[in-house]
Amino acid sequence: MPEKTAEPQSSVAKAGQLLEAFRGPERVLGVSELARRSGLWKSTAHRLLAELEAIGFVEREGTGYRLGIQLFELGVRVGAYRPGGLRDVAIGELSQLHVATGLAAHLAVLEGGDIVYLEKVHHRRTPRLPPVVTGPGLRHPATCSALGKALLAHVSPELLGEVLGEALPRRTPYSVTEPGRLLRELAAVRETGLAHEYEEMAIGAVAVAAPVFAHGTCVAAISLGGAALGVGWERAGELVLAASRRVSERLSRAELR
Numbered sequence: 248m249p250e251k252t253a254e255p256q257s258s259v260a261k262a263g264q265l266l267e268a269f270r271g272p273e274r275v276l277g278v279s280e281l282a283r284r285s286g287l288w289k290s291t292a293h294r295l296l297a298e299l300e301a302i303g304f305v306e307r308e309g310t311g312y313r314l315g316i317q318l319f320e321l322g323v324r325v326g327a328y329r330p331g332g333l334r335d336v337a338i339g340e341l342s343q344l345h346v347a348t349g350l351a352a353h354l355a356v357l358e359g360g361d362i363v364y365l366e367k368v369h370h371r372r373t374p375r376l377p378p379v380v381t382g383p384g385l386r387h388p389a390t391c392s393a394l395g396k397a398l399l400a401h402v403s404p405e406l407l408g409e410v411l412g413e414a415l416p417r418r419t420p421y422s423v424t425e426p427g428r429l430l431r432e433l434a435a436v437r438e439t440g441l442a443h444e445y446e447e448m449a450i451g452a453v454a455v456a457a458p459v460f461a462h463g464t465c466v467a468a469i470s471l472g473g474a475a476l477g478v479g480w481e482r483a484g485e486l487v488l489a490a491s492r493r494v495s496e497r498l499s500r501a502e503l504r
Contacts, residue, residue: 393444401465
């Protein structure tokens, strides 16, 4: 457990640290566990949870707490505030990609060294791998995913240096953990417009992704992925690349209005 001397000073910072403690697969957490994860005193965590509950940011469930609907309502607005209403512009293309292939289609942005999903279009019958949980608000290491590599290929040298300055995460034996290899893959993304993922996030999971631009700046990426690309890498890549270009064009036009 973090030292209590590292506890943030402001109430806002403490509340933020407490909400961050909900990251993870567990839906409901008790006060003691939330205090442990956030590094706050249990009494502080208990008081803040009561205040967060009063404004709908957390909700009680049994003896524990879960994130509240108010946070969900705010969170789904994020895509709308991205350049040109990113989510609204991309959702139609994601739906078409899914219909054309039967695979899960994703929209994601880069947040530090991670990707954060803004949208996912799939069917309950879409092949799904239990180890890979994707969907709006969730995040994964950028270097282990096609989406992440599509985004990292277009970041500033400073940000890329920060990512490479840390040990690259290994999710499977196939994860890219060598900086030199990652740089070569990113160069290939810039040349072809496509990024690939083959069992780097989870065994059996594959994906292909392409960056989305607004006036020359990479703002997001879209992908197709699943347990297998039945349409083949080449065809899936063609579809994703064409869709990403249409989204990029629409974003640029929207921002000129």
